Amino acid sequence: MPVMHLDHVAIVTPDLDLGSAPYLALGLQPEGPDEEVGTQGVRVRAFVVGETLIELLTPTRPDSPIAAFLEKRGPGLHHTAYRVDDLDAEMARLRSEGARFLNEAPTPGRAGTRVAFLHPKWGAGTLIELVEHAPGAAH
Numbered sequence: 001m002p003v004m005h006l007d008h009v010a011i012v013t014p015d016l017d018l019g020s021a022p023y024l025a026l027g028l029q030p031e032g033p034d035e036e037v038g039t040q041g042v043r044v045r046a047f048v049v050g051e052t053l054i055e056l057l058t059p060t061r062p063d064s065p066i067a068a069f070l071e072k073r074g075p076g077l078h079h080t081a082y083r084v085d086d087l088d089a090e091m092a093r094l095r096s097e098g099a100r101f102l103n104e105a106p107t108p109g110r111a112g113t114r115v116a117f118l119h120p121k122w123g124a125g126t127l128i129e130l131v132e133h134a135p136g137a138a139h
């Protein structure tokens with residue numbers, strides 16, 4: 001069984017500056033500039049917390065998965081993400097145990113990562129993301 005690390009906790013907000021206020025007040029710093037991930041229809045600001053990140057997300061288009069979330073549930077906790085060394089192998093392993101992925105294959109995430117999402121029903125009511133970083137990347 002692979003050892004996993006918590007890669008990030010994602011929070012959805014209608015506005016990155018508005019959503020940043022509590023984390024700036026806590027003394028956290030953004031990791032680099034905001035990034036747009038076109039495949040997901042999101043703009044991201046990541047705050048460093050030790051070995052993990054708070055990933056603030058805002059939608060960039062109406063068909064973004066997080067636009068639907070904001071409309072139905074409002075701002076707040078959206079998903080947790082776990083770092084794996086080999087995403088293809090981990091997807092195959094979990095599929096063999098009946099896991100329900102939302103992606104057929106890994107898709108691009110922020111900062112050059114490859115990511116895949118597990119259905120919230122499989123995640124016992126929470127959306128779970130698996131993340132594979134490029135070799136040598138810090139976060």
Ligand SMILES: CC[C@@H](C(=O)O)C(=O)SCCNC(=O)CCNC(=O)[C@H](O)C(C)(C)COP(=O)(O)OP(=O)(O)OC[C@H]1O[C@@H](n2cnc3c(N)ncnc32)[C@H](O)[C@@H]1OP(=O)(O)O
Binds near residue numbers: 044129
């Ligand atoms: C920055 C890039 C990248 C990274 O590098 O980290 C990201 O994190 S991108 C993040 C945004 N992308 C995604 O979320 C992709 C995967 N998500 C999806 O495909 C969809 O959002 C979804 C999970 C399938 C939901 O889609 P939706 O159209 O809202 O479908 P339903 O309304 O039918 O939802 C089904 C069911 O699931 C519940 N739900 C939805 N979202 C969440 C959530 N975030 N956490 C927990 N539960 C969630 C929803 O309420 C429905 O439940 P029921 O009503 O009980 O059926």
Ligand SMILES: [Co+2]
Binds near residue numbers: 055
């Ligand atoms: Co994420």
